[in-house]
Amino acid sequence: MHAFNLQSRPLGLAERLADLAVDALIDEADLSPKPALVDRRGSGAHSDLHLGLMHASALSLWPAFKDMAEAAQQLARIHLPLREALGRSGREGERAMLVTTGGVNTHRGAIWALGLLVAAAALEPGSRAAGSVAWRAARLALLEDRHAPRPLSHGAQVAQRYGVGGAREEAQQGFPAVLQWGLPQLRRSRARGHGEQNARLDALLAIMTRLADTCVLYRAGEAGLRAMQDGARAVLEAGGSASLAGRRRLHQLDLQLLTLNASPGGAADLLAACLLLDRIEAAADQGAN
Ligand SMILES: CC(C)(COP(=O)(O)OP(=O)(O)OC[C@H]1O[C@@H](n2cnc3c(N)ncnc32)[C@H](O[C@H]2O[C@H](COP(=O)(O)OP(=O)(O)OP(=O)(O)O)[C@@H](O)[C@H]2O)[C@@H]1O)[C@@H](O)C(=O)NCCC(=O)NCCS
Numbered sequence: 535m536h537a538f539n540l541q542s543r544p545l546g547l548a549e550r551l552a553d554l555a556v557d558a559l560i561d562e563a564d565l566s567p568k569p570a571l572v573d574r575r576g577s578g579a580h581s582d583l584h585l586g587l588m589h590a591s592a593l594s595l596w597p598a599f600k601d602m603a604e605a606a607q608q609l610a611r612i613h614l615p616l617r618e619a620l621g622r623s624g625r626e627g628e629r630a631m632l633v634t635t636g637g638v639n640t641h642r643g644a645i646w647a648l649g650l651l652v653a654a655a656a657l658e659p660g661s662r663a664a665g666s667v668a669w670r671a672a673r674l675a676l677l678e679d680r681h682a683p684r685p686l687s688h689g690a691q692v693a694q695r696y697g698v699g700g701a702r703e704e705a706q707q708g709f710p711a712v713l714q715w716g717l718p719q720l721r722r723s724r725a726r727g728h729g730e731q732n733a734r735l736d737a738l739l740a741i742m743t744r745l746a747d748t749c750v751l752y753r754a755g756e757a758g759l760r761a762m763q764d765g766a767r768a769v770l771e772a773g774g775s776a777s778l779a780g781r782r783r784l785h786q787l788d789l790q791l792l793t794l795n796a797s798p799g800g801a802a803d804l805l806a807a808c809l810l811l812d813r814i815e816a817a818a819d820q821g822a823n
């Protein structure tokens with residue numbers, strides 16, 4: 535079911551992609567129990583976030599995602615004018631998010647990742663394999679938007695301090711955390727019959743085993759990042775979130791990350807990217823265009 539399918543006229547491609555992106559964000563927010571993140575149980579390591587705010591934020595981004603997909607359809611190739619059009623829509627999306635949340639950053643990384651992916655999918659509607667979409671998104675991310683402000687963001691501070699590439703590099707490399715870890719784990723856990731919610735949790739954990747999450751680094755340094763990566767690996771090695779041993783480990787990881795104030799917000803964004811790519815590919819399998 536999609537958030538905006540209430541109108542009677544058939545939806546265009548850009549609208550359907552925006553629906554899929556918003557759905558992926560809402561499904562990520564709802565997924566529970568996620569370690570130290572906002573979910574149905576509560577606010578995790580965040581004092582300024584809650585589930586209703588995550589939903590409202592996701593819904594506020596629909597016009598920006600639609601605009602990005604439309605720009606890709608209209609400009610129809612990977613070049614600077616498209617990259618800069620995406621930057622404008624992305625900044626417009628950030629403004630809408632901040633108005634909706636009263637100034638709280640809920641989805642900055644997600645606007646970037648899902649925006650690029652939505653545009654990449656709209657560029658070539660017949661080519662929706664996850665790897666192909668991510669590769670086009672990477673080529674877009676490699677173009678330098680001349681109008682992008684360069685604030686000393688948390689990500690930029692962490693990049694200077696620890697020499698990690700963060701959200702920008704993850705996109706420029708074609709979303710390896712999603713393509714190599716999240717998506718294969720999602721599909722493996724589904725194939726083992728673990729149930730959709732457990733498969734999504736396992737995909738999040740698989741992303742957490744590898745990601746240099748700048749949110750975690752900013753809040754909890756390298757010790758926090760190690761705790762996130764090692765703890766996520768321990769859950770998967772114990773059998774994943776569908777097993778009793780894995781659930782016990784997941785509970786321990788939740789407590790540990792809460793103690794460290796280490797929220798894996800970047801991994802959460804990339805889980806949403808993973809769900810989006812999975813659905814775009816499934817739409818292709820069903821012959822949608
Ligand atoms: C290119 C940008 C993504 C800017 O990147 P930069 O690193 O400079 O900026 P940040 O503001 O730090 O945002 C990056 C967000 O990306 C997520 N993330 C973190 N690590 C990774 C990773 N390795 N790979 C992918 N994604 C990652 C993460 O987002 C989540 O965390 C957010 C909360 O973070 P923060 O504000 O630090 O919050 P708190 O710790 O809670 O702070 P306090 O409240 O405690 O103070 C949350 O929003 C999640 O989404 C990082 O935060 C891009 O934004 C950009 O250039 N935009 C310009 C517009 C544009 O061109 N758009 C293109 C449209 S396609």
Ligand SMILES: Nc1ncnc2[nH]cnc12
Nearest residue numbers: 563571572640799802803
């Ligand atoms: N569920 C979540 N909790 C906290 N930060 C997030 N950023 C994106 N999704 C998030």
